[in-house]
Amino acid sequence: MATFYEFGLDHQVVRAVTEMGFSEATPIQTATIPTALEGKDIIGQAQTGTGKTGAFGVPLINRIKTEEDHVQALILAPTRELANQVSESLIAFGKYKGVRTVVVYGGQDMRKQIRDLKRKPHVIVATPGRLMDHMRRKTIRLQEVETVVLDEADEMLNMGFIEDIETILKEVPTERQTLLFSATMPKRIEKLAQTFMKEPELIAVKAKEVTMENIEQQYIELAERDKFDALCRLIDIHTPELAIVFGRTKRRVDELAEALAKRGYRAEGIHGDLNQAKRDSVLRKFKNGLIDVLVATDVAARGLDISGVTHVYNFDLPQDPESYVHRIGRTGRAGKSGVAVTFATPREKDHVKAIERLSKKKMTKREMPSFEEAIEGQQQLALNQLRSLIADGGADAYRQAAKELLQESDATTALAAALKLLTKEPDMTPVRLTAEAPLRAKKRREGGGSGAGKPYRQRRGDDRRRSQYRGKDSGRRQSSQGRGGQQRKAKHHA
Ligand SMILES: Nc1ncnc2c1ncn2[C@@H]1O[C@H](COP(=O)(O)OP(=O)(O)OP(=O)(O)O)[C@@H](O)[C@H]1O
Numbered sequence: 333m334a335t336f337y338e339f340g341l342d343h344q345v346v347r348a349v350t351e352m353g354f355s356e357a358t359p360i361q362t363a364t365i366p367t368a369l370e371g372k373d374i375i376g377q378a379q380t381g382t383g384k385t386g387a388f389g390v391p392l393i394n395r396i397k398t399e400e401d402h403v404q405a406l407i408l409a410p411t412r413e414l415a416n417q418v419s420e421s422l423i424a425f426g427k428y429k430g431v432r433t434v435v436v437y438g439g440q441d442m443r444k445q446i447r448d449l450k451r452k453p454h455v456i457v458a459t460p461g462r463l464m465d466h467m468r469r470k471t472i473r474l475q476e477v478e479t480v481v482l483d484e485a486d487e488m489l490n491m492g493f494i495e496d497i498e499t500i501l502k503e504v505p506t507e508r509q510t511l512l513f514s515a516t517m518p519k520r521i522e523k524l525a526q527t528f529m530k531e532p533e534l535i536a537v538k539a540k541e542v543t544m545e546n547i548e549q550q551y552i553e554l555a556e557r558d559k560f561d562a563l564c565r566l567i568d569i570h571t572p573e574l575a576i577v578f579g580r581t582k583r584r585v586d587e588l589a590e591a592l593a594k595r596g597y598r599a600e601g602i603h604g605d606l607n608q609a610k611r612d613s614v615l616r617k618f619k620n621g622l623i624d625v626l627v628a629t630d631v632a633a634r635g636l637d638i639s640g641v642t643h644v645y646n647f648d649l650p651q652d653p654e655s656y657v658h659r660i661g662r663t664g665r666a667g668k669s670g671v672a673v674t675f676a677t678p679r680e681k682d683h684v685k686a687i688e689r690l691s692k693k694k695m696t697k698r699e700m701p702s703f704e705e706a707i708e709g710q711q712q713l714a715l716n717q718l719r720s721l722i723a724d725g726g727a728d729a730y731r732q733a734a735k736e737l738l739q740e741s742d743a744t745t746a747l748a749a750a751l752k753l754l755t756k757e758p759d760m761t762p763v764r765l766t767a768e769a770p771l772r773a774k775k776r777r778e779g780g781g782s783g784a785g786k787p788y789r790q791r792r793g794d795d796r797r798r799s800q801y802r803g804k805d806s807g808r809r810q811s812s813q814g815r816g817g818q819q820r821k822a823k824h825h826a
């Protein structure tokens with residue numbers, strides 16, 4: 333692996349990445365940075381969490397001419413959260429070089445965006461829908477763009493952004509560099525590449541498996557009605573630092589978040605029907621550990637880099653195997669390890685097989701977790717909390733009381749009672765979840781060439797669709813910061 337000095341980058345760029353804690357380039361960065369610096373087109377594929385943002389972002393920032401005032405690079409991302417995150421990385425890479433980066437996405441105040449755009453940014457990060465709005469209003473000029481990046485290109489196709497991308501690229505000079513990145517490259521990407529790119533170099537970091545080997549993958553075959561208890565027990569057993577639970581639909585996510593809150597978990601939901609302010613605040617709370625469980629549709633599956641996500645639960649199977657790879661890739665990032673557990677009803681067995689075929693990795697079958705295992709998990713948590721408090725010596729004020737107690741009972745009895753009080757026993761509060769129909773068996777498309785015949789999925793969660801949802805969700809969801817908040821909080825001090 334190379335250090336960032338070896339690429340011949342501007343010293344300000346090297347200084348910025350070093351400050352970000354990047355001491356060595358990751359394999360995809362080592363493979364793409366020199367080629368990208370030459371201005372060549374690249375299709376870059378590497379596993380989730382292996383630094384693709386830096387792989388396109390560092391050379392892109394390096395090529396910016398800060399003495400010129402026009403937009404020189406454009407990055408498109410499928411979701412607003414991802415656009416935001418990518419712009420944060422680019423701002424950090426360009427910090428010392430003085431590169432101005434602006435992010436534009438739907439659901440954000442248009443006037444503020446227009447003000448930002450007047451500051452003559454060098455780099456724009458955008459979701460396609462909102463970018464098109466600005467193009468129509470002529471608040472963005474793309475005539476001198478030299479580099480275009482499509483991050484999560486396959487997802488933008490899935491979301492039906494293809495026509496938008498075509499329209500956008502018509503505004504950008506054909507004499508440009510185009511970079512396309514994702515952890516998954518379904519065949520139909522080839523067609524996109526043929527249309528929009530010039531002799532792209534395919535740079536794929538070869539790995540035995542498509543998913544990361546440091547993610548432990550399990551699945552449980554269970555009945556739909558057992559899913560919720562299984563989820564609660566798993567959370568009790570695993571005691572994740574942060575966990576993401578994926579549900580298939582927006583209603584499902586709302587119901588799950590509410591049900592988890594009812595049972596005392598600090599959980600909230602995120603999906604495309606929520607307004608942007610709500611989406612932002614839920615994500616912020618999750619990043620700051622104010623909630624431990626994020627319940628999400630696939631809006632959170634692509635690209636989001638949240639440190640501390642130790643567990644991913646697929647409460648419902650994803651629509652396609654690629655989504656599985658991205659969902660579980662929210663854990664096990666940047667060399668860390670993670671656990672992913674997938675629920676499948678007996679009728680969904682074929683989908684599990686399809687996932688395993690794509691990921692080139694077998695999931696380990698696990699039995700339905702028992703009530704006893706859940707208690708044991710929580711007991712361990714209580715024990716660990718005690719241990720760390722003992723190590724910290726933070727309970728001095730309680731010594732006198734402890735001495736008095738020990739005159740009344742023996743040490744084991746006293747400690748056992750304290751542990752029982754500290755242990756959160758499984759909560760069986762009844763909850764209501766609308767049953768989800770099993771995923772339908774898909775017609776197998778073998779040898780489908782460039783994916784012809786497979787219709788692109790319907791748009792979901794994108795900018796343009798938003799308007800028709802406005803107002804629909806108001807008041808439907810209750811705050812899930814329920815009474816359980818306090819009980820759960822202790823974990824973060826452990
Ligand atoms: N060279 C590096 N050294 C150390 N950490 C790095 C390096 N490059 C990236 N990282 C960190 O690794 C994490 C994952 O990076 P990034 O989000 O770019 O992954 P990705 O490959 O785009 O994943 P995904 O497929 O999920 O989008 C980030 O937290 C990032 O800061």
Ligand SMILES: [Mg+2]
Binds near residue numbers: 384
């Ligand atoms: Mg990424």
